[in-house]
Amino acid sequence: MNYKALCATEVNEKLEIGIINKQLDDNLNPDEVLIKVQYSSLNYKDAMALNGNMAKIMRRLPMSPGIDLSGTVEMSSSKNFNVGDEVLVTGFGMGEKFSGGYSQYVKIDSNYIVKKPNNISLRESMIIGTAGFTAMLAVDEIIESNFDKSKAKILISGSTGGVASISIALLSNMGYQISTLTSKNNQENYLKSIGSNEVISTQDFLQSNSKPLNSSKWMGAIDTLGGEILSSILASMNYGGIVISTGNALSNDLRTTVLPFILRKVKLIGIDSVYSQINYRHKIWESYSQLIPKDTLNKIVTEIYLKDLNSYAIKMLDGKLKGRVIINIKDS
Ligand SMILES: NC(=O)c1ccc[n+]([C@@H]2O[C@H](COP(=O)([O-])OP(=O)(O)OC[C@H]3O[C@@H](n4cnc5c(N)ncnc54)[C@H](OP(=O)(O)O)[C@@H]3O)[C@@H](O)[C@H]2O)c1
Structure with a gap:
């Protein structure tokens, strides 16, 4: 099966970023999960990665940027996750050390995955995201x-x-x-x-x-x-x-x-959000995500597609954005 991903690569010492079609490889390592991504978000680090890979956010190339994702489990070799589970991932080096959420499918170590709290949707979980x-x-x-x-x-x-x-x-x-x-x-x-x-x-x-x-x-x-x-x-x-x-x-x-x-x-x-312990993450998501009023989440969000990311990343680094930008990955 083919799917779309934003891919950053280096050509003649220059960073090139574009949407490519990839072939799904569904072989899983032990404790790995394949996630069908629905939404991601734009964080400050992503904006730096998309703008010439400032501060070398992406440590290796080629890769897909994106430090956040939410979606459903498509395949799992972990006893903790079943097909159909709604999940989210933020940080842990995703979009930095290994490929991230600007991709319609992502394979990831199950130890980095948080089960989405029941009270919020996959879309709302990305309005929250790393920020x-x-x-x-x-x-x-x-x-x-x-x-x-x-x-x-x-x-x-x-x-x-x-x-x-x-x-x-x-x-x-x-x-x-x-x-x-x-x-x-x-x-x-x-x-x-x-x-x-x-x-x-x-x-x-x-x-x-x-x-x-x-x-x-x-x-x-x-x-x-x-x-x-x-x-x-x-x-x-x-x-x-x-x-x-x-x-x-x-x-x-x-x-x-x-x-x-x-x-x-x-x-x-x-505060460091990237390497926050997984058990503490569960507690934080469960305790606080339901206390953010839904109407506020709707007020602060702008929804875009993969093709729009570059222009929004520039606005973010210029301090011109407000609220949160999410990326509709499934329809990109
Ligand atoms: N510690 C962590 O784990 C962690 C996690 C996520 C983000 N961060 C960091 O937290 C910071 C904010 O992230 P964010 O997602 O909220 O970014 P953001 O959405 O881009 O917001 C940053 C805000 O700062 C203000 N600003 C930006 N540039 C400025 C400048 N040169 N002078 C004065 N004000 C400026 C603007 O607000 P106003 O115009 O309203 O002042 C802007 O909207 C970033 O540095 C990011 O890297 C850290």
Whole structure:
């Protein structure tokens, strides 16, 4: 049987990416599963892979990019998965070390697969995807820190983006007060519609919070940008506040002083979605995916096809997208 896949290859030291027809090889290794992919999503890493394989996201070529997928089990040599099971895969090196979700069929080690929670569809699981999984991991850290949510505000940066949009939706639905930073001056209605209580221009925030310690305003923060934004956030936290660093869309740098840590007992916590343990993944998907309102998932999604990926990847790296982009793989 033939199927379609986006394939990245190197020709004369230049990256070439295009849709190809492939022949299905249905021989499985032990503990391997063949998934018929229905949806994938566009994450920041995918955008880098699609744009000249920045930061060498794809470690070997040729391969299909795509760090996320959802679909149904077509064949299985694993006792944990049966034909017809609805499943999802995010990270674990998929789309980086081995071929990923921008393909109508994918063979994968069963240890990387999560059974889709009953309360969400395969499509919704990809609106969440790696960005949403990262948001759920960040929110779990906030829940673990156990502060009184009625008295404490949370700050979220890069807020029209995927990680931030899901974080806003989830925390707002759980009763937290949310302030959001955005570089876009026309997205206040969007951000309020998904749960932000206060929208602040990123530029204004930087200008008024540039000291080693600023007036303390937030108990929790989820940062997706890094660089000077993360420095200013650290310096603006309440006593005992917790800052979750999830991304580097602005910069890998972090310049700070020790003052937020030794005078305000601020904690800085990192999130990694790629190698999160499989049992913890099950818990996170089961606990939080149902708490993201379905109408918000519909508000934040743009659905595209494999052929549209390149142009969306460019927009993503330019910081021009909002919400989440999913790829309808089955109809591509
Ligand atoms: N730790 C992990 O495991 C993990 C997992 C997933 C993603 N990430 C990382 O998290 C970050 C966000 O991912 P995402 O999926 O949310 O990406 P995204 O959808 O592209 O969102 C990023 C947002 O950041 C803001 N932004 C982008 N470039 C900017 C710039 N130069 N200056 C200021 N603001 C800028 C924009 O929001 P506004 O215009 O509203 O400010 C943009 O929408 C990325 O760095 C990604 O690599 C990490």
